[in-house]
Amino acid sequence: MPAGDGSEAALLAARRPLARPYDGPRMASLSRDEVAHVARLARLQLSEEQLDTFTPQLAAILEHAADVEALDLADVPATSHPYPLKNVWRPDVPRDAGIREAVLDQAPDAEAGMFRVPPVLGEAP
Amino acid sequence: MSPVDTARSTAAAVRAGERSARSVVEAHLGAIGERDGELHAFNLVTADAALAHADEIDAQVAAGHDPGPLAGVPIAVKDNLCTAGVPTTCSSKILDGWRPPYDATVVQRLRAAGAVSVGKTNLDEFAMGSSTENSAFGPTRNPHDTSRVPGGSSGGSAAAVAAGFAPLALGSDTGGSIRQPAAFCGIVGAKPTYGAVSRYGLVAFASSLDQIGPFATDVADAALLLEVISGHDPLDSTSIPKPPLSLSSTLQQGVEGLRVGVVKELLDAEGIHPDVASRTRAALEALEGAGAKIEEVSVPAVIYGLSAYYLIAPAEASSNLARYDGVRYGLRVDAPTTGEMYDRTRTAGFGAEVERRIMLGTYALSAGYYDAYYGKAQKVRTLIIRDFEAAYERCDVLLSPTAPTTAFELGAKADPLAMYLNDVCTIPSNLAGHPAISVPFGSGDDGLPVGVQIMAPAMGEATMFRVAAALEGARA
Numbered sequence: 001m002p003a004g005d006g007s008e009a010a011l012l013a014a015r016r017p018l019a020r021p022y023d024g025p026r027m028a029s030l031s032r033d034e035v036a037h038v039a040r041l042a043r044l045q046l047s048e049e050q051l052d053t054f055t056p057q058l059a060a061i062l063e064h065a066a067d068v069e070a071l072d073l074a075d076v077p078a079t080s081h082p083y084p085l086k087n088v089w090r091p092d093v094p095r096d097a098g099i100r101e102a103v104l105d106q107a108p109d110a111e112a113g114m115f116r117v118p119p120v121l122g123e124a125p
Numbered sequence: 126m127s128p129v130d131t132a133r134s135t136a137a138a139v140r141a142g143e144r145s146a147r148s149v150v151e152a153h154l155g156a157i158g159e160r161d162g163e164l165h166a167f168n169l170v171t172a173d174a175a176l177a178h179a180d181e182i183d184a185q186v187a188a189g190h191d192p193g194p195l196a197g198v199p200i201a202v203k204d205n206l207c208t209a210g211v212p213t214t215c216s217s218k219i220l221d222g223w224r225p226p227y228d229a230t231v232v233q234r235l236r237a238a239g240a241v242s243v244g245k246t247n248l249d250e251f252a253m254g255s256s257t258e259n260s261a262f263g264p265t266r267n268p269h270d271t272s273r274v275p276g277g278s279s280g281g282s283a284a285a286v287a288a289g290f291a292p293l294a295l296g297s298d299t300g301g302s303i304r305q306p307a308a309f310c311g312i313v314g315a316k317p318t319y320g321a322v323s324r325y326g327l328v329a330f331a332s333s334l335d336q337i338g339p340f341a342t343d344v345a346d347a348a349l350l351l352e353v354i355s356g357h358d359p360l361d362s363t364s365i366p367k368p369p370l371s372l373s374s375t376l377q378q379g380v381e382g383l384r385v386g387v388v389k390e391l392l393d394a395e396g397i398h399p400d401v402a403s404r405t406r407a408a409l410e411a412l413e414g415a416g417a418k419i420e421e422v423s424v425p426a427v428i429y430g431l432s433a434y435y436l437i438a439p440a441e442a443s444s445n446l447a448r449y450d451g452v453r454y455g456l457r458v459d460a461p462t463t464g465e466m467y468d469r470t471r472t473a474g475f476g477a478e479v480e481r482r483i484m485l486g487t488y489a490l491s492a493g494y495y496d497a498y499y500g501k502a503q504k505v506r507t508l509i510i511r512d513f514e515a516a517y518e519r520c521d522v523l524l525s526p527t528a529p530t531t532a533f534e535l536g537a538k539a540d541p542l543a544m545y546l547n548d549v550c551t552i553p554s555n556l557a558g559h560p561a562i563s564v565p566f567g568s569g570d571d572g573l574p575v576g577v578q579i580m581a582p583a584m585g586e587a588t589m590f591r592v593a594a595a596l597e598g599a600r601a
Contacts, residue, residue, distance in 0.1 A: 019169050035484065042443060042487040044480055045452075045472040058485055060542050065432040068501050078503035079510060081333055081363070083320045083583060088362040102226035108457035115452050116465045 030059040127266075130200045132292045136239070139197035141325060142186050150241055153199040157243065166275075167202045167287040168214055170244040172448040175199070178241045178315045179552050193239035195353060200235060201285040201294040204245035205252055208232055212285060213390045215328050216260035217250045218453040219474025228246045228325020230328050230352045230361070231295060231337050245292055246281030251446065252302055252330045254278050255529065255547040256455070259478045264535055269573055276306030279340070281359040282347045284342045293350050299331050299433050301528075301551025304340045304563035308527035308576025311565045313347045313593070316551075318583045319558035320365035322351075323358030330472030331441035332363075334434075334555045339550035344564065344594045348372035351586070364394045365584070374591045377386035380595040381416035383588070384458045385409065386400040386520035390427050391550045398530045400569035405526045408577040409568045409597035412524075412592065422523065427553045433509075434552040436489050436502035442479075449474060460513035494505055504558045513557050517582045518520030527563040527576035550578060561588050564593045566600055578583050 032055045040047045044106065100113065109116040129238035130138075138144035154172050155336040161167055185192045204210065205215045207225035212218050228236075235242065249259035257265040259581030265280040267273040268288040275284040286294045298316035300410025307314025315338045321406040322337045329335065339350035349372075356369035375527075387409055392402060413419045451457035451470030458469040475483070489498040512538040516523060527546055554561040560583070575594065581589035 030488075034488075038488045038491065040485050041491065042483045043467050043471050044475070044483065045358070045468050046480070050477075050480075052549065053485060054481060055460040057481065057541050060433055060490070060497075061485060061545070062488075062536055064496065064542060065502075068402075068429055068436065068505055069497050071429070071501060073501055073508075074502040076266055076504040076507050078500060079506040080503060083318070083363070083365060085320070085365070086362060090359075099226055103453075106223060106454040108451060118460060118466050120463045 030055060094107060126370065129213060130292065130341060132195060132349060134260040135198050135292065136194060137194045139182065139186065139239075140191060144197075146182035146241065147176060149197050149341070150175050150243065153243060153289075153291055156288070160288055162289065164268060164284050164288055165263060166201070166246055166265050166288065167196070167244040168216060168247050168262055168281070169212060171211060171242060174211070175241050175243045180228040182241065182371060183240055188351050189499040190530060193237060194349065195235065195293070196239035198221070198240050198293060199243045199289040199291040200240045200245060201246045201282050202389055203248055203279050203282050203294070203296050205297060206232060206249060206295060207328070208245065211245065212260075214247065215251045216248045216262055217259045217474065217476065217479070218456060219471070219589045220338060220579065221474075222407055222463050223455045225363045225595055227326065230358045231322045232326065234354050240353070241294070245284055246279070246294065248281055248304035249278035250479050251328070251442070251443070251578070252278040252297055253482055255301070255305055255544055256533075256535075257281060257306075258535060261474055261476055266535070267532045269311060269455040270532065273573065274309065274530070274535055276309035277308075278302040278531060279314075280306045280409055282340050283307055283312060283314065286310070286342060289431045289449060291318065292342060293346060295334055295337060295354070296340055296435055297327055297330075297337050297529060298551075298555065299334045299438060300555050301548045302576060303340065304551050304561060305479070306574065307340060307563040308565070308574065311530040311574030312342055313341055313564055313597075314338065315343050315347050315351060315562040316554060316560060317351060317355060317370070317586060318560045320363050321355050321370060321560070321584065321586070323361040323364050325358055325360040329445040330403045331438040331472055332445060333439070336555075344590060344597045345373065345376055347562070348376055348590045367584070370586050372587055375446070375587050376590055376594045377545055378591055379415060380412055383417045383522070384420065384520045385412050385417045385592065386420050386422035386523045388424050388427065388516070388523050388525045389421050390424060390527035394529070394549065396529045396546055396549065397526055398569065400571075401418065401526045401530060401575055404567050404575040405524065408596055409524060412596060415595050415599055417592070417595075420520065422520060424509075424523070424553070425518050430506045430509060430553045430556055431545065431549050433502040433505040433556060434548070435485070437556075438507070439482040439486035440488070440489045443490065445482045446475075446479070446483055478541070484585065509553055512558045513559065513582070521581070521588055522585070523580040523582050525578045525580070527551065527578040531569045531571055531573035531575060554580050559583055562589055562593050564596050
């Protein structure tokens, strides 16, 4: 039996020892409407079929994260950066970076030194 | 596998004028031409530019100048590293047509050291995945068995080195994306300390976790490449203000008296395949035989690593990928209004896994859930760092498997969560910001390579590479 095969069940079973057993109350499982709302926030137009696929997948991932949600960490500080670096400063001196044309060359549409986009508000009704 | 000279021997021969950089590059382009149609390690092979660069190197040698420690050595560069004027796609349709106006710092440093880039390698879209199957341009295949994945997300870079397309490659590692493909492809891959290598010009996935690192056929080559790319860079505010790492000079000092701990939570986990566990134990015995002191240690909080990672990384990704809006570069899908253009562009440009992670991250950061998910995950990170610090009071380095299994078949992990479980051993080092390296150590019953992971505290690369070299030397 190849080591990469037949281990799927074992891998999924790894959720038990790798996530602390947890039987307490859980955050309400994700609804299809919530997924549709999040898609709008993320500016993605998901099809009905994608909503059907994503809803249980995202719910399963969040359920796996329930072990973290269940921890009492009131006295633990958050780590937002793994290395204790202080803020990095430099003098704020205006200068010409000399790359405006190179940057605008990459734009889907540019005009008169600016990025050009479709109307922001659309046509008047 | 086609046998390759090491980067060290190639650079020495080119610097001494015994071998031309052109002949080295031509040989590797030949290997790529023969087999990359089958493997798809590269998104783009820059043959003409590589040959022109090789000629420059040869001209320098002829003029009595030293082109540098990697003179004439071909290198494959992951396609999420910016290369001036050369398409950089992140294996995503959303960067269609984009040519960065600048080089990543690591790309500049490679050039300054005389290395010759031969092309840009395939990856899971925006480095999100563990198999390179999430590429918009199709998967990369494992050179050891083309029915298998090379791992990911830096699967193209790992496959390129394993196939002899280049002796060196660069990858990026956010949750294991260098170490796991190195293990699957039977080569060496290292994730440095967060901040040891500049991220300037690395397309951002999860900014507090991403780190660039080396792939090579052996430990000494990986050390040489890391020396070249490491060191402070004022263009990356998270770059550690220290000189480049010094690794090669202490590489052969052995492990006599060093304390090596095996992390029991990562070795005894139910998902670890018995072949992988037994090779990891064999590695421990080999190090003990070489004079190291072995003990079992507990790093209890690593059991929360996977959950914390799959909240933090998508959260940061959802923020970083908000920049892809069709305004300034890459794909634009036209629409009557700007808002509609954003929506259509992002929907057409991102693949399913990227969409899934953007959704997950947007949810985890949204009102009412931030404290329960993202906030708590950041606190778990503190727990993991504390537990590692306790373990490093007793041990110089820690050992574990790199990945739970050997390389799996293409299509075997359709369930996203099953794919994520691949990263269970590699994620803790990213969350802690610590360095870790995968060294090949034999194979499973299936004949496929097994990698063993060596972890060290922040900026502990020199000791970590010493242990890696000793383990490599003990390989039967």
